[in-house]
Amino acid sequence: MAGKPKLHYFNGRGRMESIRWLLAAAGVEFEEKFIETREDWDRIRKDGSLMYQQVPMVEIDGMKLVQTRAIINYIANKHNLYGKDMKERALIDMYVEGVADLNEMTIVFPVHPPGVKETKLSEIKDKAKNRYFPAFEKVLKSHGQDYLVGNKLSKADILLVELLYNVEELNPGATASFPLLQALKPEGITDREVQEGASSPFSSWAVGLHLIKSRTLPTDIVNCSSKIQILSR
Numbered sequence: 001m002a003g004k005p006k007l008h009y010f011n012g013r014g015r016m017e018s019i020r021w022l023l024a025a026a027g028v029e030f031e032e033k034f035i036e037t038r039e040d041w042d043r044i045r046k047d048g049s050l051m052y053q054q055v056p057m058v059e060i061d062g063m064k065l066v067q068t069r070a071i072i073n074y075i076a077n078k079h080n081l082y083g084k085d086m087k088e089r090a091l092i093d094m095y096v097e098g099v100a101d102l103n104e105m106t107i108v109f110p111v112h113p114p115g116v117k118e119t120k121l122s123e124i125k126d127k128a129k130n131r132y133f134p135a136f137e138k139v140l141k142s143h144g145q146d147y148l149v150g151n152k153l154s155k156a157d158i159l160l161v162e163l164l165y166n167v168e169e170l171n172p173g174a175t176a177s178f179p180l181l182q183a184l185k186p187e188g189i190t191d192r193e194v195q196e197g198a199s200s201p202f203s204s205w206a207v208g209l210h211l212i213k214s215r216t217l218p219t220d221i222v223n224c225s226s227k228i229q230i231l232s233r
Protein backbone atom coordinates (compact mmCIF):
# COMPACT_ATOMS: atom_id res chain seq x y z
CA MET A 1 0.00 0.00 0.00
CA ALA A 2 1.19 3.52 -0.78
CA GLY A 3 2.45 5.47 2.23
CA LYS A 4 1.21 8.84 3.38
CA PRO A 5 1.67 11.74 0.98
CA LYS A 6 4.77 13.73 1.90
CA LEU A 7 4.52 17.49 1.56
CA HIS A 8 7.67 19.52 0.87
CA TYR A 9 7.34 23.21 1.60
CA PHE A 10 8.32 25.94 4.02
CA ASN A 11 6.96 25.96 7.55
CA GLY A 12 4.10 28.21 6.63
CA ARG A 13 0.83 28.28 4.80
CA GLY A 14 1.58 29.90 1.45
CA ARG A 15 0.81 27.82 -1.62
CA MET A 16 0.85 24.49 0.20
CA GLU A 17 -2.10 25.38 2.40
CA SER A 18 -4.82 24.56 -0.14
CA ILE A 19 -3.24 21.14 -0.61
CA ARG A 20 -3.29 20.54 3.14
CA TRP A 21 -6.96 21.56 3.31
CA LEU A 22 -7.90 19.20 0.52
CA LEU A 23 -6.10 16.25 2.07
CA ALA A 24 -7.60 17.00 5.48
CA ALA A 25 -11.10 17.25 4.00
CA ALA A 26 -10.57 13.91 2.25
CA GLY A 27 -9.52 12.39 5.58
CA VAL A 28 -6.00 11.65 4.31
CA GLU A 29 -3.13 11.77 6.76
CA PHE A 30 0.03 13.36 5.46
CA GLU A 31 3.61 14.05 6.46
CA GLU A 32 5.34 17.39 6.21
CA LYS A 33 8.98 17.92 5.35
CA PHE A 34 9.71 21.56 6.04
CA ILE A 35 12.48 23.38 4.22
CA GLU A 36 14.04 25.20 7.13
CA THR A 37 17.59 26.11 6.26
CA ARG A 38 19.45 27.34 3.25
CA GLU A 39 21.09 23.90 3.03
CA ASP A 40 17.64 22.22 2.87
CA TRP A 41 16.60 24.60 0.12
CA ASP A 42 19.80 24.19 -1.91
CA ARG A 43 19.68 20.41 -1.52
CA ILE A 44 16.11 19.95 -2.70
CA ARG A 45 16.60 22.29 -5.63
CA LYS A 46 19.74 20.49 -6.77
CA ASP A 47 18.76 16.86 -6.21
CA GLY A 48 16.32 16.77 -9.13
CA SER A 49 13.17 16.45 -6.99
CA LEU A 50 11.68 19.73 -8.16
CA MET A 51 10.85 19.82 -11.86
CA TYR A 52 10.96 23.64 -11.97
CA GLN A 53 13.07 24.19 -8.83
CA GLN A 54 9.95 25.35 -7.06
CA VAL A 55 7.78 24.14 -4.23
CA PRO A 56 5.10 23.01 -3.30
CA MET A 57 6.17 19.45 -4.08
CA VAL A 58 4.18 16.42 -2.95
CA GLU A 59 5.41 12.85 -3.01
CA ILE A 60 2.32 10.81 -3.65
CA ASP A 61 1.62 7.39 -5.17
CA GLY A 62 5.19 7.06 -6.45
CA MET A 63 5.24 10.51 -8.08
CA LYS A 64 6.95 13.75 -7.17
CA LEU A 65 4.29 16.24 -8.17
CA VAL A 66 4.86 19.98 -8.47
CA GLN A 67 2.60 22.84 -9.59
CA THR A 68 -0.08 23.57 -7.01
CA ARG A 69 -3.03 23.17 -9.36
CA ALA A 70 -1.76 19.84 -10.72
CA ILE A 71 -1.37 18.54 -7.18
CA ILE A 72 -4.81 19.79 -6.15
CA ASN A 73 -6.42 18.24 -9.20
CA TYR A 74 -4.80 14.86 -8.62
CA ILE A 75 -5.93 14.77 -4.99
CA ALA A 76 -9.43 15.97 -5.92
CA ASN A 77 -9.72 13.29 -8.63
CA LYS A 78 -8.41 10.58 -6.38
CA HIS A 79 -10.77 11.41 -3.52
CA ASN A 80 -13.88 12.11 -5.51
CA LEU A 81 -13.87 15.86 -4.93
CA TYR A 82 -14.01 16.78 -8.61
CA GLY A 83 -17.63 16.43 -9.68
CA LYS A 84 -19.40 13.58 -11.41
CA ASP A 85 -19.08 14.60 -15.07
CA MET A 86 -17.44 17.04 -17.48
CA LYS A 87 -19.95 19.82 -16.87
CA GLU A 88 -19.60 19.63 -13.11
CA ARG A 89 -15.83 19.67 -13.49
CA ALA A 90 -16.04 22.75 -15.73
CA LEU A 91 -18.05 24.60 -13.08
CA ILE A 92 -15.76 23.42 -10.30
CA ASP A 93 -12.72 24.68 -12.25
CA MET A 94 -14.41 28.00 -12.99
CA TYR A 95 -15.16 28.56 -9.29
CA VAL A 96 -11.73 27.38 -8.17
CA GLU A 97 -9.97 29.76 -10.57
CA GLY A 98 -11.96 32.68 -9.14
CA VAL A 99 -11.10 31.57 -5.63
CA ALA A 100 -7.43 31.32 -6.66
CA ASP A 101 -7.39 34.86 -8.10
CA LEU A 102 -8.48 36.40 -4.79
CA ASN A 103 -6.51 33.93 -2.69
CA GLU A 104 -3.32 34.83 -4.56
CA MET A 105 -3.80 38.42 -3.32
CA THR A 106 -3.97 37.18 0.29
CA ILE A 107 -0.93 34.90 -0.17
CA VAL A 108 1.31 37.69 -1.46
CA PHE A 109 -0.13 40.33 0.91
CA PRO A 110 2.41 39.84 3.75
CA VAL A 111 5.38 40.65 1.50
CA HIS A 112 4.24 44.12 0.45
CA PRO A 113 6.13 47.00 2.06
CA PRO A 114 4.17 49.00 4.68
CA GLY A 115 3.14 51.89 2.39
CA VAL A 116 1.81 49.53 -0.28
CA LYS A 117 0.06 47.24 2.20
CA GLU A 118 -2.80 49.65 2.83
CA THR A 119 -3.60 49.90 -0.86
CA LYS A 120 -3.38 46.12 -1.29
CA LEU A 121 -5.64 45.58 1.70
CA SER A 122 -8.24 47.95 0.24
CA GLU A 123 -8.05 46.04 -3.03
CA ILE A 124 -8.61 42.72 -1.26
CA LYS A 125 -11.56 44.15 0.71
CA ASP A 126 -13.09 45.65 -2.40
CA LYS A 127 -12.65 42.56 -4.59
CA ALA A 128 -14.00 40.28 -1.86
CA LYS A 129 -17.03 42.43 -1.09
CA ASN A 130 -17.97 43.57 -4.56
CA ARG A 131 -16.77 40.87 -6.91
CA TYR A 132 -16.01 37.40 -5.57
CA PHE A 133 -18.16 36.98 -2.45
CA PRO A 134 -21.39 38.16 -4.14
CA ALA A 135 -20.64 35.86 -7.09
CA PHE A 136 -20.27 32.78 -4.87
CA GLU A 137 -23.23 33.77 -2.69
CA LYS A 138 -25.32 33.98 -5.87
CA VAL A 139 -24.19 30.53 -7.00
CA LEU A 140 -25.16 29.00 -3.66
CA LYS A 141 -28.51 30.78 -3.69
CA SER A 142 -29.48 29.77 -7.20
CA HIS A 143 -28.11 26.25 -6.80
CA GLY A 144 -30.13 25.75 -3.61
CA GLN A 145 -27.77 23.12 -2.19
CA ASP A 146 -25.25 23.06 0.63
CA TYR A 147 -22.52 22.80 -1.99
CA LEU A 148 -21.41 24.93 -4.93
CA VAL A 149 -21.70 22.15 -7.51
CA GLY A 150 -24.00 19.10 -7.62
CA ASN A 151 -25.12 17.77 -4.27
CA LYS A 152 -21.73 16.78 -3.00
CA LEU A 153 -18.62 18.35 -1.53
CA SER A 154 -15.98 19.26 -4.10
CA LYS A 155 -12.62 20.97 -4.14
CA ALA A 156 -14.50 24.21 -4.94
CA ASP A 157 -16.23 24.25 -1.52
CA ILE A 158 -13.03 23.40 0.31
CA LEU A 159 -10.90 26.03 -1.38
CA LEU A 160 -13.63 28.65 -1.04
CA VAL A 161 -13.80 28.06 2.71
CA GLU A 162 -10.03 28.37 2.94
CA LEU A 163 -10.32 31.69 1.09
CA LEU A 164 -13.06 32.91 3.46
CA TYR A 165 -10.76 32.35 6.43
CA ASN A 166 -7.82 34.03 4.70
CA VAL A 167 -9.86 37.11 3.84
CA GLU A 168 -11.52 37.26 7.27
CA GLU A 169 -8.09 37.16 8.85
CA LEU A 170 -7.18 40.36 7.02
CA ASN A 171 -10.66 41.85 7.25
CA PRO A 172 -12.74 40.50 10.14
CA GLY A 173 -16.42 40.48 9.32
CA ALA A 174 -15.78 40.25 5.58
CA THR A 175 -18.43 37.56 5.22
CA ALA A 176 -20.98 39.24 7.50
CA SER A 177 -23.40 40.10 4.71
CA PHE A 178 -23.05 36.73 2.95
CA PRO A 179 -25.10 34.21 4.97
CA LEU A 180 -24.72 31.32 2.53
CA LEU A 181 -20.95 31.70 2.47
CA GLN A 182 -20.93 31.69 6.25
CA ALA A 183 -23.03 28.53 6.26
CA LEU A 184 -20.44 26.77 4.09
CA LYS A 185 -18.08 26.68 7.06
CA PRO A 186 -18.78 23.50 8.97
CA GLU A 187 -17.89 24.97 12.34
CA GLY A 188 -18.75 23.99 15.85
CA ILE A 189 -17.54 20.42 15.78
CA THR A 190 -16.14 19.27 19.12
CA ASP A 191 -13.09 17.15 19.90
CA ARG A 192 -15.41 14.39 21.08
CA GLU A 193 -17.33 14.39 17.81
CA VAL A 194 -14.05 14.16 15.95
CA GLN A 195 -13.01 11.13 17.99
CA GLU A 196 -16.37 9.46 17.58
CA GLY A 197 -16.61 10.28 13.88
CA ALA A 198 -19.04 13.06 13.11
CA SER A 199 -22.36 12.19 11.57
CA SER A 200 -23.32 15.46 9.89
CA PRO A 201 -23.60 15.62 6.10
CA PHE A 202 -20.24 17.35 6.24
CA SER A 203 -18.82 14.56 8.36
CA SER A 204 -15.30 14.07 7.02
CA TRP A 205 -15.18 17.67 5.86
CA ALA A 206 -15.96 18.91 9.37
CA VAL A 207 -13.39 16.59 10.87
CA GLY A 208 -10.83 17.67 8.27
CA LEU A 209 -11.54 21.32 8.93
CA HIS A 210 -11.21 20.80 12.65
CA LEU A 211 -7.87 19.07 12.17
CA ILE A 212 -6.51 21.68 9.84
CA LYS A 213 -7.49 24.52 12.16
CA SER A 214 -6.23 22.89 15.33
CA ARG A 215 -2.81 21.77 14.14
CA THR A 216 0.34 23.52 15.19
CA LEU A 217 1.37 25.22 11.99
CA PRO A 218 2.27 28.91 12.28
CA THR A 219 -0.83 31.03 12.36
CA ASP A 220 0.42 33.78 10.08
CA ILE A 221 0.09 33.47 6.34
CA VAL A 222 3.77 33.02 5.67
CA ASN A 223 4.70 34.28 2.29
CA CYS A 224 6.97 32.03 0.28
CA SER A 225 8.93 34.90 -1.31
CA SER A 226 9.98 36.24 2.08
CA LYS A 227 11.02 32.74 3.17
CA ILE A 228 13.07 32.34 0.01
CA GLN A 229 14.71 35.74 0.51
CA ILE A 230 15.75 34.69 4.02
CA LEU A 231 17.01 31.29 2.88
CA SER A 232 18.96 32.81 -0.02
CA ARG A 233 20.98 35.25 2.08
Ligand SMILES: N[C@@H](CCC(=O)N[C@@H](CS)C(=O)NCC(=O)O)C(=O)O
Nearest residue numbers: 014015053054055056067068069224
Ligand atom coordinates in the same frame (compact mmCIF):
# COMPACT_ATOMS: atom_id res chain seq x y z
N1 LIG B 1 3.14 27.89 -10.44
C1 LIG B 1 3.81 27.34 -9.28
C2 LIG B 1 4.50 28.46 -8.53
C3 LIG B 1 5.32 27.91 -7.40
C4 LIG B 1 6.14 28.97 -6.71
O1 LIG B 1 6.22 30.14 -7.10
N2 LIG B 1 6.77 28.52 -5.65
C5 LIG B 1 7.66 29.36 -4.90
C6 LIG B 1 7.43 29.14 -3.43
S1 LIG B 1 5.78 29.56 -2.93
C7 LIG B 1 9.09 28.94 -5.23
O2 LIG B 1 9.43 27.80 -5.09
N3 LIG B 1 9.91 29.89 -5.68
C8 LIG B 1 11.28 29.65 -5.98
C9 LIG B 1 11.62 30.04 -7.38
O3 LIG B 1 10.70 30.34 -8.16
O4 LIG B 1 12.81 30.05 -7.68
C10 LIG B 1 2.80 26.62 -8.39
O5 LIG B 1 1.62 27.04 -8.39
O6 LIG B 1 3.15 25.67 -7.71
